[in-house]
Amino acid sequence: MRKQIISSVTALALFVGGFGSFAGMGGTITVEAAQAASSFKDVPASHWASSAIHSAVEKGYFKGYADGTFKPGSPVTKAEMASILARLNDQPELPTAEPNHFTDVPEWAKNGVATAIAKGFIHPSSYKDKLDAQAALERGEMAEWLTQGLSVVDSDYGQALSDVTNTVIPAKEYFTGKLADSQKNAVAVALGTGLMSVANDKTFGVNRTTTRAEVAVLLSRYASVAKTKPADLQGLNELRQVGLTGTNLSVIAPRYQKTSKNKFLDSYDYSKVTTDFSQVRNKDLVTITNYADVKLRNWIIVNPYTTESKRSIFYPVFVDEKDSLLRGSYYSFAEVDLNIKDSMTQLQAGSLLQSPSINPLKSPNSNSFLEYSVPHINDFLSNKGVFKVKNPTYWSTGLLHFDKSLTTQVKVIAKDGTDFNMTAN
Structure with a gap:
């Protein structure tokens, strides 16, 4: 990702908690932003996502709160996540984006949602005119958005989403029959690429919400996977081969x-x-x-x-x-x-x-x-x-x-x- 600078005007315009419009970004990160990223009261160096959080803040994806906290455990809404994904400058755009007929997106997030659609993360055709934009984003939907984004970066990721249709998915919900068919492919590719993983209870947790800390880590992983050819990922190759051949x-x-x-x-x-x-x-x-x-x-x-x-x-x-x-x-x-x-x-x-x-x-x-x-x-x-x-x-x-x-x-x-x-x- 190209490092970005937040102008003083833009910085003042950001929502406290950090999901407002990020116009006027480019160049390198300011010293002030870097210092802010390393001084959150609730993100000590020992925090499991400390490095990813600081990186995400420095790149302008997030901003901390006025009280000096980051609130790493707070959930992220769909509107917020769409706005974050819109800021991924290295993500290519589709030649022709799907029409956007969402009627429930708040004004501050409309540009972000439109850009996330243009970059292939969100498929409006999967929804019925409503994104449920203010609802917390769940992990199953997160897997769909990120893997759809990868298919724009490299068409072979799109092929992988098809190849895993009949695969065995290393998550408890698959074996217990509780993983919806509509999300199986995205979950499989998310696991196969290392974008996402199962929890200690061995479940993927499609209905669990996604926190700010988790999003910071996912952004770092996404950047890494997007630079990797699908054929170089053994886990994904296994899932594809099991899907295609058994x-x-x-x-x-x-x-x-x-x-x-x-x-x-x-x-x-x-x-x-x-x-x-x-x-x-x-x-x-x-x-x-x-x-x-x-x-x-x-x-x-x-x-x-x-x-x-x-x-x-x-x-x-x-x-x-x-x-x-x-x-x-x-x-x-x-x-x-x-x-x-x-x-x-x-x-x-x-x-x-x-x-x-x-x-x-x-x-x-x-x-x-x-x-x-x-x-x-x-x-x-x-x-x-x-x-x-x-x-x-x-x-x-x-x-x-x-x-x-x-x-x-x-x-x-x-x-x-x-x-x-x-x-x-």
């Missing part, structure tokens, strides 16, 4: 490649062999036993041998930090959809596919898995280990092997003959 295998374990033709009998129709998991996703699979029909909705791989986000954006959902594996195996988690024909025990579920990587026998028992409320096999079992429902859908656990002395092949065949068949290279 698995993040190609991102986390690219050493797994199509099983070579010489591994099959000459009589086998090798044209049926594929590395595209979408070709078997949600299809009836060939099973070894006949206790149930099986479909796979999604398949997630986690690499525990690297650090932080490189392990997988899904690591915090399925794995505890203390967990470890042997002999170079990766974690493998498959979402299985069963249609039990008569009755079936947990042990019999394990005989359906008999794969070390995709095995319906059990679910992860990590604390993280339980905290995210991911569907567990135990949710569907009686005390005697018999399934209580005919159509359970839950996440199973397995291992993806790389050790040549173990079974590294992953083989899943759909009843239509499509053979998903990969082996560690």
Whole structure:
């Protein structure tokens, strides 16, 4: 962002609390503004958002209050946020902005809202003539505004918003079915880019309001993400691949490649062999036993041998930090959809596919898995280990092997003959 200067006239015109018109900005920040940014009584150096708050004030996005406070915990309204986003000078404008028919925007915010629309943050077509401008901005809507803005910066972010339609979202609301379809894509991209994250309770909190401190941090993150190509963000790549194909295998374990033709009998129709998991996703699979029909909705791989986000954006959902594996195996988690024909025990579920990587026998028992409320096999079992429902859908656990002395092949065949068949290279 280009640093900006607030003229004395403009500074006097700002609302106390800082959301008035910011005309006449350019050049560098004044010494007075920089000093003000570092002296808020309620933003000590130890405050979690101290650096971002000071930066946002210096750049002219916010102003403190007359009593020397910043009020970092105060909520931000939609009108206020629109006015802030309008001040992002590095944000390009759309060739043609959507018509603005909002009837409830206060006079002081009209220019800001119009500019935020022109810059692609707000889509008036998503509203019915009213922005509810004076209401506090909730996190779900914030995710929509920011990801829509990114799609103007780089059209591939717009493509990402489409690619994640059928992805698995690492937030508790997704697994409990409480994340509205209208906000899933924006939440997924917000998480995949690192713009936003889940809270300690593992929820994204689409209905939680956004505070001034949080907005300051989001502005800093937005500036960073806007300068980054979507392809360089591993978490976003994973979410896109799961959305498009059902698995993040190609991102986390690219050493797994199509099983070579010489591994099959000459009589086998090798044209049926594929590395595209979408070709078997949600299809009836060939099973070894006949206790149930099986479909796979999604398949997630986690690499525990690297650090932080490189392990997988899904690591915090399925794995505890203390967990470890042997002999170079990766974690493998498959979402299985069963249609039990008569009755079936947990042990019999394990005989359906008999794969070390995709095995319906059990679910992860990590604390993280339980905290995210991911569907567990135990949710569907009686005390005697018999399934209580005919159509359970839950996440199973397995291992993806790389050790040549173990079974590294992953083989899943759909009843239509499509053979998903990969082996560690």
